Amino acid sequence: MRLSKALEKMAYVKSLDVTDKEAVNKFYTELPAEYGSIDILINSAGLALGMNPSQETDIEDWERMVDTNIKGLLYITRKAIDIMKGQNSGLIINLGSVAGSVPYKGGNVYGATKAFVRQFSRNLRTDLFGTGIKVTNIEPGAAETEFSIVRFKDKQMADDYYKNWRPLKS
Ligand SMILES: NC(=O)c1ccc[n+]([C@@H]2O[C@H](COP(=O)([O-])OP(=O)(O)OC[C@H]3O[C@@H](n4cnc5c(N)ncnc54)[C@H](OP(=O)(O)O)[C@@H]3O)[C@@H](O)[C@H]2O)c1
Numbered sequence: 001m002r003l004s005k006a007l008e009k010m011a012y013v014k015s016l017d018v019t020d021k022e023a024v025n026k027f028y029t030e031l032p033a034e035y036g037s038i039d040i041l042i043n044s045a046g047l048a049l050g051m052n053p054s055q056e057t058d059i060e061d062w063e064r065m066v067d068t069n070i071k072g073l074l075y076i077t078r079k080a081i082d083i084m085k086g087q088n089s090g091l092i093i094n095l096g097s098v099a100g101s102v103p104y105k106g107g108n109v110y111g112a113t114k115a116f117v118r119q120f121s122r123n124l125r126t127d128l129f130g131t132g133i134k135v136t137n138i139e140p141g142a143a144e145t146e147f148s149i150v151r152f153k154d155k156q157m158a159d160d161y162y163k164n165w166r167p168l169k170s
Helices: 002-006 021-029 059-087 108-127 147-152 155-161
Strands: 040-043 090-095 133-138
Touching (some): 021 059, 059 133, 147 155
Parallel strands (some): 040 090, 090 133
16 A cells, blocks of 8 residues: 555556456456556466465365466456457566476466466467467566465465575565
8 A cells, every 4th residue: 555655646556356356347447547558467466375285285275376376367367358459459468487387296286377377378379469469478486575475374484485595586
């Protein structure tokens, strides 16, 4: 909210749960006219939950990763395409992950959601060829953000995770 205050005169800031399809549709319907065109969509919202092997995970964590990383991205993207189509231009940047291509212990559903993002990006690029809308998928390696705090649900475990090697930093 501090950021939204700082950007008050320069930007339209709205918090949104991307897993809520109705809320996403409402967000687009209520976009102020001066913010009604979209040059770039960055699909960054996403999360990993837990790092246990599949046989020791909670189905609710799996569902939340699918709902956010896959379904949320689809809700946001489908509506943006309608707007970009009318402009004959636009750039969609998806945040995949190296975890979408490289397996690791405990990566199970998180990696699978990012494999979805990779293939969906490629298929979307194919569908949108000739429309002026471009699609790319960024696949970072481990970056030190709030990601691991969310993943481990524990600050100390998150700090420990980054010890003894050098993650990407902003
Ligand atoms: N960090 C890494 O090692 C890494 C590596 C490769 C790829 N990635 C990908 O990069 C993207 C950004 O991650 P990050 O590292 O910046 O993690 P982060 O610091 O935890 O940020 C994730 C962001 O996603 C938002 N988000 C989560 N669920 C949401 C929902 N249902 N609706 C709307 N927003 C939601 C969070 O908002 P709130 O804070 O309000 O919940 C937060 O702003 C993710 O897609 C992640 O999978 C991260």
